[in-house]
Amino acid sequence: MSQFAAPRKSLGQNFLQDANIINKIVGGLNIQSSDTVLEIGPGRGALTELILPLAKELHLVEFDRDLIRYWENRSQANLTVHGVDILKFELDEIIQSTNTKIKVIGNLPYNISSPVLFHLMRYAEHIDSQVLMLQKEVVERMASGPGSKQYGRLSVMLQQRYDIEMLFKVPPTAFFPPPKVDSAIARLTPMQELANPVLEHDDFAKVVKLAFSMRRKTLRNNLKPILNSQQIESIGVDPSARAETLTVAEFTAISNLVSTI
Ligand code: SAM
Numbered sequence: 001m002s003q004f005a006a007p008r009k010s011l012g013q014n015f016l017q018d019a020n021i022i023n024k025i026v027g028g029l030n031i032q033s034s035d036t037v038l039e040i041g042p043g044r045g046a047l048t049e050l051i052l053p054l055a056k057e058l059h060l061v062e063f064d065r066d067l068i069r070y071w072e073n074r075s076q077a078n079l080t081v082h083g084v085d086i087l088k089f090e091l092d093e094i095i096q097s098t099n100t101k102i103k104v105i106g107n108l109p110y111n112i113s114s115p116v117l118f119h120l121m122r123y124a125e126h127i128d129s130q131v132l133m134l135q136k137e138v139v140e141r142m143a144s145g146p147g148s149k150q151y152g153r154l155s156v157m158l159q160q161r162y163d164i165e166m167l168f169k170v171p172p173t174a175f176f177p178p179p180k181v182d183s184a185i186a187r188l189t190p191m192q193e194l195a196n197p198v199l200e201h202d203d204f205a206k207v208v209k210l211a212f213s214m215r216r217k218t219l220r221n222n223l224k225p226i227l228n229s230q231q232i233e234s235i236g237v238d239p240s241a242r243a244e245t246l247t248v249a250e251f252t253a254i255s256n257l258v259s260t261i
Pocket of ligand 1: 011012013014015016017040041042043044045046047061062063064067084085086087106107108109112
């Protein structure tokens with residue numbers, strides 16, 4: 001009998017079982033012997049076992065009580081276990097313990113993938129890169145550009161801060177149990193120099209959220225609570241355009257206008 005309990009659906013437990021894919025995912029993080037790595041949701045260790053001999057420090061954040069106990073019983077000098085919900089985990093603890101930027105990896109529970117992406121963004125300046133397994137549609141949304149159907153709030157918010165690549169797709173057969181959706185690996189690399197810096201991040205988040213609040217409506221309509229048509233025009237943006245046609249640079253221009261008036 002397996003030493004593990006049955007996979008818990010409520011915790012998004014689809015465990016990787018394809019050695020080739022596991023190797024490729026860990027390879028995508030390019031781990032060096034001086035690296036501090038954070039793994040979100042190690043589960044039964046498909047990725048973890050490969051990372052342990054490579055990294056200087058490995059921090060695990062796991063929420064399943066049985067799996068926390070399993071990893072806590074594993075005494076290994078470079079391993080630290082944090083038994084906590086990743087959405088409540090303050091990365092400062094790890095950031096302060098190292099003088100290098102941290103690398104993040106995880107086969108994420110899909111029901112919380114967007115909140116995890118936004119949570120990690122708060123720490124982007126301390127992160128070297130993030131290699132994450134997500135639902136394929138989410139990666140497409142993250143990486144798509146203006147004019148495409150998938151382009152939306154997630155694309156704009158992430159592309160302002162990261163270079164985003166889809167590394168490869170992963171079929172359901174690579175997991176046990178197989179998920180009902182296709183998956184893909186994304187690599188997010190925080191930009192050293194932001195191509196489109198914002199004055200106030202909260203204003204940027206507000207503008208993007210409002211602009212996409214009703215996809216079929218114009219900017220003039222959606223941004224009414226904060227800007228009028230003339231103000232939108234003053235920075236060279238067409239108020240009758242829809243949010244889905246705007247570049248990240250145009251969103252940052254609108255946000256920076258809001259921050260200065
Ligand atoms: N890394 C393993 C693998 O690839 O086989 C497991 C991946 S499984 C898709 C997701 C993992 O995240 C599970 O181990 C689950 O218990 C854990 N998890 C679920 N919700 C979590 C949360 N809020 N915080 C931290 N870990 C969580």
